[in-house]
Amino acid sequence: MTETNGAQANAPALNCLVQYCKDLSFENPNAPRSLGPQEKSPNINIQVNVNAKQLAEHDFEVEILLEGSAGEGAEALFKFELTYAGVFRLVNIPAEQSHPVVMIECPRLLFPFARQIVAEAVRNGGFPPLYLDPIDFATLYAQRMQQAAEQGANA
Numbered sequence: 001m002t003e004t005n006g007a008q009a010n011a012p013a014l015n016c017l018v019q020y021c022k023d024l025s026f027e028n029p030n031a032p033r034s035l036g037p038q039e040k041s042p043n044i045n046i047q048v049n050v051n052a053k054q055l056a057e058h059d060f061e062v063e064i065l066l067e068g069s070a071g072e073g074a075e076a077l078f079k080f081e082l083t084y085a086g087v088f089r090l091v092n093i094p095a096e097q098s099h100p101v102v103m104i105e106c107p108r109l110l111f112p113f114a115r116q117i118v119a120e121a122v123r124n125g126g127f128p129p130l131y132l133d134p135i136d137f138a139t140l141y142a143q144r145m146q147q148a149a150e151q152g153a154n155a
Helices: 002-009 095-124 137-154
Strands: 013-027 044-054 059-070 078-091
Touching (some): 013 095, 044 095, 059 095, 078 095, 095 137
Antiparallel strands (some): 013 078
16 A cells, blocks of 8 residues: 555655636627627637746746637627646656646647637627637647757757
8 A cells, every 4th residue: 555655655646726817809890780690700820839937946827828719800790818827736747747737738738628608708799609629739738849849950
């Protein structure tokens, strides 16, 4: 029994201490005209970004920034911006693995909640809910690391 408890005490752990909506904006610039029947499906543009900062030795704040719009220019149906964040504690995770955990696993845990907030905001704006497709945060992280490496090589 002691060996099992000792192994559990040293097991890696990722704990979400709190999660919260840091900023939310929804615009319906052409209402009520934009709420009528549409002749064609609107262009939907979504941008995703992940930021993190260390708060304490083992605690990190991770933010998912989601920006989106439907329609273009004067024909915009809606626009939204959401910053959804959480504070995570990493326990017994080696330092060389903490960055990928913070930038991949933490946003993966936050995303379903952010997705629901966006869907409800769009629905409350008078449109059918916009359910964002799942995001591959591992690929997003790899792309960001590649861009950073290229910028470092060019500097």
